[in-house]
Amino acid sequence: METQLTLLFFVLVLSIFLGFELISKVPSTLHTPLMSGANAISGITLVGALLASGSGYVSQPLTVLLGTAAVTFATINVVGGYLVTNRMLSMFKKKETD
Amino acid sequence: MIFFDQFNTQIVVNLTYILASMLFILGLKMLGSPETARKGNLVSSSGMLLAVLVTLLDQSIIDFTWIIVGVCIGSLIGFIAATKVKMTGVPEMVALFNGFGGIASLLVGSAEYLSGFDQNAALLIAIYLTVLIGGVTFSGSLIAWGKLSETISGKPYLYNGQQIVNSLLLGVLLLAGLEMIFFQGMFTENQFQILFIICLLAFTLGALLVIPIGGADMPVVIALLNSFSGLAACAAGFVILNNVLIVAGALVGASGLILTNIMCKAMNRSLANVLFSGFGAVTTIGSEAKVSQGEVRPINTADAYLILEAAASVLIVPGYGMAVAQAQHSVRELGELLEANGAEVKYAIHPVAGRMPGHMNVLLAEANVSYDVLVVPEDVNPIMETVDVCMVIGANDVVNPDAKENESSPIYGMPIIETDRAKIVFVLKRSMASGFAGIQNPLFFKSNTRMLFGDAKESVSSLVAEFKS
Numbered sequence: 001m002e003t004q005l006t007l008l009f010f011v012l013v014l015s016i017f018l019g020f021e022l023i024s025k026v027p028s029t030l031h032t033p034l035m036s037g038a039n040a041i042s043g044i045t046l047v048g049a050l051l052a053s054g055s056g057y058v059s060q061p062l063t064v065l066l067g068t069a070a071v072t073f074a075t076i077n078v079v080g081g082y083l084v085t086n087r088m089l090s091m092f093k094k095k096e097t098d
Numbered sequence: 099m100i101f102f103d104q105f106n107t108q109i110v111v112n113l114t115y116i117l118a119s120m121l122f123i124l125g126l127k128m129l130g131s132p133e134t135a136r137k138g139n140l141v142s143s144s145g146m147l148l149a150v151l152v153t154l155l156d157q158s159i160i161d162f163t164w165i166i167v168g169v170c171i172g173s174l175i176g177f178i179a180a181t182k183v184k185m186t187g188v189p190e191m192v193a194l195f196n197g198f199g200g201i202a203s204l205l206v207g208s209a210e211y212l213s214g215f216d217q218n219a220a221l222l223i224a225i226y227l228t229v230l231i232g233g234v235t236f237s238g239s240l241i242a243w244g245k246l247s248e249t250i251s252g253k254p255y256l257y258n259g260q261q262i263v264n265s266l267l268l269g270v271l272l273l274a275g276l277e278m279i280f281f282q283g284m285f286t287e288n289q290f291q292i293l294f295i296i297c298l299l300a301f302t303l304g305a306l307l308v309i310p311i312g313g314a315d316m317p318v319v320i321a322l323l324n325s326f327s328g329l330a331a332c333a334a335g336f337v338i339l340n341n342v343l344i345v346a347g348a349l350v351g352a353s354g355l356i357l358t359n360i361m362c363k364a365m366n367r368s369l370a371n372v373l374f375s376g377f378g379a380v381t382t383i384g385s386e387a388k389v390s391q392g393e394v395r396p397i398n399t400a401d402a403y404l405i406l407e408a409a410a411s412v413l414i415v416p417g418y419g420m421a422v423a424q425a426q427h428s429v430r431e432l433g434e435l436l437e438a439n440g441a442e443v444k445y446a447i448h449p450v451a452g453r454m455p456g457h458m459n460v461l462l463a464e465a466n467v468s469y470d471v472l473v474v475p476e477d478v479n480p481i482m483e484t485v486d487v488c489m490v491i492g493a494n495d496v497v498n499p500d501a502k503e504n505e506s507s508p509i510y511g512m513p514i515i516e517t518d519r520a521k522i523v524f525v526l527k528r529s530m531a532s533g534f535a536g537i538q539n540p541l542f543f544k545s546n547t548r549m550l551f552g553d554a555k556e557s558v559s560s561l562v563a564e565f566k567s
Contacts, residue, residue, distance in 0.1 A: 019352025075172025
């Protein structure tokens with residue numbers, strides 16, 4: 001348990017540094033798609049929601065109800081986020097392609 | 099499942115999570131350049147699909163009925179929202195999605211808490227943080243959504259003792275956290291009660307944090323809430339001990355913070371100043387004191403056309419007003435006609451123009467403006483004297499010379515597009531009303547400024563008509 005937590009914490013710290021490095025050079029043209037794309041990624045909490053929602057209604061009714069609500073919200077976040085990002089990016093064109 | 103015993107399945111699941119994390123990282127990297135951005139979004143979404151599919155292999159899932167229900171409803175709503183939304187409405191939709199991500203994390207944390215398995219202090223801390231950050235993100239995002247969609251007023255609400263109320267709230271939240279994590283039921287009757295109290299406090303805190311912030315500062319707020327929604331997912335990762343949630347959440351948290359920082363710099367203000375000062379509430383008084391700043395010089399489209407026709411370089415400065423008037427298509431048409439006429443046309447976009455970071459770029463892209471003619475203030479300010487005509491369309495605060503000249507102005511020090519140094523400035527404006535931030539703009543009274551009053555779309559269209567005739 002303790003080793004697992006330490007490892008996860010290690011992953012957390014490295015990911016934060018990686019995130020800062022990845023994003024710091026994005027041109028302002030792409031700030032909106034970047035934000036909505038990142039927003040879609042934050043819907044990763046869907047993974048946790050799936051586990052709660054599938055834990056069996058008979059034994060864990062409350063967990064399943066909360067989990068299903070979470071699945072719904074997270075799916076809106078994921079599906080909507082990726083689709084609207086794609087819609088925006090499909091409009092970005094250079095002159096030659098007109 | 100016959101081929102896998104539980105151990106092997108777990109290895110497959112974990113390896114796939116690593117792959118998904120790699121796809122998220124690659125996808126975000128590719129989102130950083132216009133050429134690869136669209137592919138990057140696809141890469142990142144395939145990472146999400148992989149993570150979701152492999153999760154379904156998990157042994158703890160014994161019933162798929164409710165999962166299917168949730169996924170179907172969510173996909174349908176998400177699909178409709180994403181395909182129906184107008185590009186002007188993207189900021190409020192992203193705000194709303196942020197909120198949904200936050201509430202989903204809150205619910206995951208709550209479900210884990212109430213299921214009551216093996217809860218040590220570390221797990222309880224993670225649950226507490228998930229519920230807290232998720233709750234703040236949710237209610238804060240709802241308020242931001244309301245302000246952006248103008249369901250509620252964009253004006254900052256300020257009241258005396260705001261800081262005290264917030265500090266008290268934070269104190270109570272801390273106590274509630276101690277009760278949840280360490281005392282475990284010393285002061286409350288059961289888990290429901292303490293969870294309910296923490297949710298309620300977190301919702302209140304989120305709402306109180308965003309309500310005082312004025313509409314002009316919304317780009318900062320959305321960026322920050324975006325970061326929070328990532329952090330909530332990250333905390334949820336510690337609740338269910340899942341590495342992909344932690345990686346993805348941390349990436350989003352970091353990217354949101356960087357954008358927040360960029361937005362703050364673009365307004366020359368600190369994050370604390372944006373969050374706690376209620377920008378704009380005090381400034382209206384200050385500007386009313388000096389109403390008369392000289393005379394405005396109106397111009398009609400026929401004269402404006404003659405000047406534009408002779409111009410060799412034209413700089414267009416769009417703001418949210420252009421989006422409201424839906425003028426971006428006419429603007430693009432005018433830009434093309436000017437180019438055909440031999441002029442060099444550029445679009446100068448301020449980082450905080452529009453209602454979210456990069457909003458104007460998206461609107462111009464929608465109107466088919468090539469992204470390589472969009473420039474940032476740093477590139478265009480040094481050569482401003484060489485610009486023949488500068489057309490300010492629906493922008494106000496980002497071209498306000500007070501930011502350089504008037505030390506008493508609330509926006510003093512904010513980097514602006516210095517349009518007042520161009521040879522001639524056209525300001526397209528409906529009336530003399532002040533901008534989103536509620537400040538007077540001396541640009542309108544400068545001797546080289548001409549005001550083209552009227553609806554931006556109509557004005558630009560009639561200019562287009564003049565060129566065609």
